[in-house]
Structures are given as structure tokens and as C-alpha cells.
Amino acid sequence: MPVEILSKIRVGSASGGYYHRVKHASTATGTDMIFGLFLPTSHSYTNEQPTPVLFWLSGLTCDDTNFANKAGSRAFVEAEKQNIALVMPDTSPRGDGVPDIDSYDVGVGAGFYVDATEEPYNRNYQMYSYVTKELPSLLETEFGKLGCLGLKSITGHSMGGHGALTIALREQKEWVSVSALAPICNPTKVPWGKKAFELYLGNIESGKAHDATCLLNEKSAFDEILIDQGSVDEFLQNQLSTDALLDGAKQVGQNVTINMRKGFDHSYHFIAAFIEDHVKFHGAYLKVKLEKVS
């Protein structure tokens, strides 16, 4: 599985790690895919000890660069301190032949982290398999055992927050910790989710297997799920359903910390302000796991 390093620059601070853009042919999506990768200076391709990795999943309309460009700097500084890598996948397949639709909330830039079952999307829109299987495997083999021994945590924003929560809840043994910023918490009940699930999965009912609130039908393996949410987020009322997740969590005894951030909206300004906290949160859990497995 050869990879091409499109670019590599130092980021974050004078002695910080390096941010790469990496291109590879994906078997999951049948397209070339590009992802962002921050490697802390502590990472070595020949280390005995693997470097833990935090997956960042972006929201609607984003590609692999938005997070790195707009909120990366504060994440990179903290990841360097915590000695963890950050991987920033694209939000969908893209390029010639990938079916698209003239809409910002489905199609290219809006894969919703599911494996599409419906024509014509099922050929390329296999973002669940891409993020949960192909990419972790590639990181282990091509980047010095990155994230191996189960040293993986996951977070994301909006559609990517939905992705982080649902992937972690579906594959609780695969992820050390999970958090989200302004996630879509109950997608089967809101316009964004309904539209995407109908298109990719054929109906909303099938979307329940990718709905954090539906998936949280019993206490999970995670001690704590951390969520930050802006109080003046323009999508809070109609798309995010934070309360539904909180209610569900309460019923099953799941510890979910929701920080309502007064005056913050849905933008990357919000993400940038709180991403350090999330990297710290995952860093602490990954450190405990690293001590266990090494």
C-alpha cells in the first residue's frame, strides 16, 4: 500500500512536529484519498514503542485541510506535548467518476462516515470502512506502527462529531476514548441525517445503526464522553440534538460531559478554542493505554 507524501512542513512551534499531506490509492473508496497527518517529534519509524494516534473527523464541506489550516496549530502544539499523532481524513471520496449531487450536505464533502449501500453511491462512498479499517491499517504499516496495539482515539466536529461518536460506540474495543465538538447527536431525527441516510442507506431506519443517540442503548465501555458545544451555534436547535443524547446517556448511566460554551458559534473559531482540551483529554487516556500495552 504505497503512499505519496504531498507536502511536509513543521508546524505549531519552533521545535514542533511535522504536518504531512499524504495521498494513497484507497481500496475502500476506489479512489485516491488524501489525509493530513501530524507526527510529533517523539515519533520514530523504528521505535519499539508505538505512537498513539488521535483521529480527527471533519464536518460538512470540509476536505483533509480545513482542520489543519484553521484549528490545527493549537491541536499540533498539544499533540506534540502529549506525544501523539493526529490523522485528519477527508470527509468523502472525490474526483472524476465519484457520484455527486448539487448539495452541500450530501455527496462530495459529506460522506457521513457510513458505507453506502445504495446505487450509485455504494461504489465509492465507503467512509466507514475507510476510517475504521483501511486507514488504521495503513498507518500501522506505512508509518512505523502508528496507532497499533489499539492506541487510537477519535474526535470530530459536526458531521465528524457524529462520525466519532458512532464509530466509537459501534467499535468500543477499537478506540481508547471518544469526544466531539458540536456533533450531530441524533441524525435520524434531523434534516441533515435523514437526507444522508436515505441517499446512502436507502432509508432513515437503517441510519439508526449510525446514530449516536440510538447506539447509546446501554452504558458504553467509555468512562466519559467529552462534548463541547457553542451556545449560539446556528445549527444547535435544528440539527445537533444535544439534549437527546444527554437524555439517553442519563437513562443508561453513561457519563457524558457537555460543556456549553457561551458566545461560541459552529465555526472553526469554536473548534480552535477548545481543541487543546480534547487533545489533552485523549492524551491522558492514550497514556494509560500505552503504559498497559508496552
Add this chain to the structure above:
Amino acid sequence: MPVEILSKIRVGSASGGYYHRVKHASTATGTDMIFGLFLPTSHSYTNEQPTPVLFWLSGLTCDDTNFANKAGSRAFVEAEKQNIALVMPDTSPRGDGVPDIDSYDVGVGAGFYVDATEEPYNRNYQMYSYVTKELPSLLETEFGKLGCLGLKSITGHSMGGHGALTIALREQKEWVSVSALAPICNPTKVPWGKKAFELYLGNIESGKAHDATCLLNEKSAFDEILIDQGSVDEFLQNQLSTDALLDGAKQVGQNVTINMRKGFDHSYHFIAAFIEDHVKFHGAYLKVKLEKVS
């Protein structure tokens, strides 16, 4: 001079200040102009004590949002600590009727912080007057004496670094301190500067009045000029002329600190990594000035 607040959101941290986008009719450019404005929580419209302000000038192709979106977060956190405001002007006039040319390095997005004398640019491209006169005056009158009593410092990137250095060196009594990231140091000698000066000022010779290396013909009023520069900046060799400025500074006994940052390029990743240092640098000088004038 009425202003319209297009948006206002909290940024930087849970208890941080607010980032505004402000629109107003500019007499200097004859167009509507939009600028970004970060106000720390310490700022009050009714305070006796004015809030110091740091001007940020952006580089080629940018508008008022690029810096705020891509490097703002780390700047906002430090500005909040230092109790200083940040103002982020556009890089040129824009909109219907503004003469443009199909090129990224002159015309819209590339005003070079000069007052154009040549047709058709002289009607709108008056960015020197806009940044040095109209905008400071508007901040004082519309935003609670912001930056009054000479409490203004200036910095910027690339073309904006050129703007910061030249404006400060031309108007040494008006600015408390000056710094730059990857500035165009000797524009009359490089392709970007030659092209812009010919277009806006009619010839390269006239550009010497807006060339930091030419302007530094004697020791300035500034104790120190701080410059950060990426070592793998793709424009370092052909456009930035850092060495020319350093040589000139040495000859006249001007203290210029140049930090060569190994592994960094010309991008906002570089700016984001070092903007805190620059806000701290200016914050210290502005604090001394504030104590003197209050």
C-alpha cells in the same frame, strides 16, 4: 462615520474576547471596506483608559478573514492576556467598479499598502491612507477611543510585513512598535514589488519611499524590530530579501532580531506558530506606553 457589525462571536477561550467583522463606507478608497476586530474582555466603550491596538496586515490574495480564520485563535488568546485589541484590515479595496487585473499579485487582494498615483488605480487603491489615517480615526471614534493616545503597534505577513515595516518606518511617531513575519523587505528589487510599484506609482523609483530597506537609512525610533522567517519559505530567495534588510540595519545600527525558523514555510501554519510571540512583543511595548500616557 457609521459602522455595521456584520458578525460578532466569542473566540480563543471559554472566557475570551469577541471577534467582529465590521463594514463601513471608506472615504479613502471610495468603497465599502470590511475589517476584522478582536476586542479583549477588558475593553469598554466607556473606560477612561483606552485599549491599545495591534494592527495586523495580511499578505497577497488575503481579505479581512484569512488571518482570523487561520492564525487568529492563538493571537486572540494572547491579545486577551495582554488586554490589547487586534484590527485586521482588508488588503485592498474590492467590489463593483474597483479596477482589477487578472493576476494574484497586483489589483484586488494586493494593494501593497501604498496610495496609488496612477490611473485607473488611484481612484480606489489608497491603502496607505486607509490604514494610517482613516482606520485609526474610525477606531477612536466608533470603538471607545480604541488605540488613541498613540497606543498603536503594527505587524503583518509577507506583503503585510512590508506594509507594517514601511508604515512604521515612515510614521515613527505614530506607532509604538513594529514586527513582521516573512516580510517583503526590499520590494524595489524583487518581482512582486517592481510590478506593484510600476502599476500603482508609475515607476520603481517611487517605490523606494515604500521599501523598508531603503527607508532604514538611519537608526529608527524603534529599540527593536522583530522578524520571524521560515527557513524553507518558498519565496525567501526571490521575493523577501531578508539579508538586504539585515545588512542595511547593521550599517545604521538598527537592532533587528531575525528568527530563522527551521522547517517552516510561507503559509499560515508558520504565522500561527509564531503570532503569540509577536503579540507578546507588542503587548510589552504597549503596556509601557499605556503607563506613560494614562
